[in-house]
Amino acid sequence: MHMRRAPSNERLDASRGATRRAVAARTTAPKRGGVLVRLLPDKPTAAAGLALLAAACLLLLRMPARRAQLRPRAPGPPTAGALPPGECALDASWRPLPLAARRYVSRDAVLLRFGLDAGESLRLPTCACLLARAGGVVRPYTPVSTNALVGSFELLVKVYAGAGLSARLAELPIGDTVDFSHVPKNVKVQFPFGAAHLAMIAGGSGVTPMLQALHAVLGSPGDETAVTVLASHKTREDALAVEALDAWADAHPRLTVVTTLTREPAGSAWAGRRGRVDARLVSEYVAPPHADVKVFVCGPPGMYEALAGPRDDPALAGLLRDLGYAADQVVKF
Ligand SMILES: Cc1cc2nc3c(=O)[nH]c(=O)nc-3n(C[C@H](O)[C@H](O)[C@H](O)COP(=O)(O)OP(=O)(O)OC[C@H]3O[C@@H](n4cnc5c(N)ncnc54)[C@H](O)[C@@H]3O)c2cc1C
Numbered sequence: 001m002h003m004r005r006a007p008s009n010e011r012l013d014a015s016r017g018a019t020r021r022a023v024a025a026r027t028t029a030p031k032r033g034g035v036l037v038r039l040l041p042d043k044p045t046a047a048a049g050l051a052l053l054a055a056a057c058l059l060l061l062r063m064p065a066r067r068a069q070l071r072p073r074a075p076g077p078p079t080a081g082a083l084p085p086g087e088c089a090l091d092a093s094w095r096p097l098p099l100a101a102r103r104y105v106s107r108d109a110v111l112l113r114f115g116l117d118a119g120e121s122l123r124l125p126t127c128a129c130l131l132a133r134a135g136g137v138v139r140p141y142t143p144v145s146t147n148a149l150v151g152s153f154e155l156l157v158k159v160y161a162g163a164g165l166s167a168r169l170a171e172l173p174i175g176d177t178v179d180f181s182h183v184p185k186n187v188k189v190q191f192p193f194g195a196a197h198l199a200m201i202a203g204g205s206g207v208t209p210m211l212q213a214l215h216a217v218l219g220s221p222g223d224e225t226a227v228t229v230l231a232s233h234k235t236r237e238d239a240l241a242v243e244a245l246d247a248w249a250d251a252h253p254r255l256t257v258v259t260t261l262t263r264e265p266a267g268s269a270w271a272g273r274r275g276r277v278d279a280r281l282v283s284e285y286v287a288p289p290h291a292d293v294k295v296f297v298c299g300p301p302g303m304y305e306a307l308a309g310p311r312d313d314p315a316l317a318g319l320l321r322d323l324g325y326a327a328d329q330v331v332k333f
Helices: 014-027 035-039 046-069 165-171 204-219 242-251 279-285 301-307 318-322
Strands: 095-106 109-115 130-134 137-141 152-158 177-181 197-203 226-233 255-261 293-298 330-332
Touching: 109 165, 130 165, 137 165, 152 165, 152 204, 197 204, 197 279, 197 301, 204 226, 204 242, 204 293, 226 242, 226 279, 242 255, 255 279, 279 318, 293 301, 301 318
Parallel strands: 197 226, 197 293, 226 255, 293 330
Antiparallel strands: 095 109, 095 177, 109 152, 130 137, 130 177
16 A cells, blocks of 8 residues: 655644734734824924834734744644553543643634642553543543653643533633543554554544554554544634644654645635545545555534544444544444
8 A cells, every 4th residue: 555645735733824824914014004104294204213123023022922922832742651541640530730821822712731749740641632621511622741740630622612611711710620531442543553554534623532543653663553634624724733743743644644635615725625524435445445554634513424434333434434544443433
């Protein structure tokens, strides 16, 4: 099976792009006729020159602080912290944990750090999520930090408008608590994953469990699994964690990342794939069913339905079944 490395323009970092555009927008000199130009006299005076200098200094002083508000997550190297199930710091009972820090990493995604006890690590098994509860709403989230992080763990959360939990997390005051639990039902496949080829098909925030699995695969010395990530997002600005995937694909030739955008405006600068994950894309990049392959799927309900059948139904349906994959080759996260 020929695994083509995706052209780098397919792995562009949306959040980095958004940051660059935001900074560019702030630093671009006002066009002729703009407010600043119109406030200045036709013949510059010493006072006007000083005012201009002061304004420029003010802008420069404010830039780092603003830039820090929208900073893509520096992924760091993949870190194998795989532990067997049953050792997690959380169990089925709800434990309130304080929000220690929040940072926007794209226009609608936040990186949240929640505090554990001093010296305590999450000790989460590979490919597992936590349940978070606030205001009576319960949702699963997959930490993007590894068990190597002590005293806290991190969630990468895409924020949806409305009264749901993600919107609540985006507004939660620092120091306020969210209830967390961890149940065995939410532990999926364990590392080593037992296949020579791994395909990870992720939609939107469905990329977070894939990051967790990639930490284990790429961070384990001697592991030779070939991995293909097919990540589907709405637009370039929506694309989550492309920075991390991009950096890891550059450093690990056995990782191929393909990003496809479903609602990127026609005529935009995006030169990579467009459209949903379909039979053509899967056949092009995923090892065929007769190979030693496993396919991980995580995304919105519609993605499960189309690719593998409903998330809670262990039977395989949809595109992957039609292409010949067996139920035991596909893991629904
Ligand atoms: C195993 C698992 C792990 C997950 N891990 C993460 C994670 O690490 N980070 C993260 O941000 N999310 C993750 N999710 C999704 C998360 O659990 C919530 O579904 C999401 O935060 C929306 O919840 P909400 O209460 O804010 O929105 P809701 O009130 O449930 O929905 C608000 C609106 O957003 C839409 N919407 C909700 N979820 C999605 C989605 N996934 N894709 C597209 N549209 C959606 C709904 O249709 C609705 O219009 C995970 C889901 C699963 C099943």
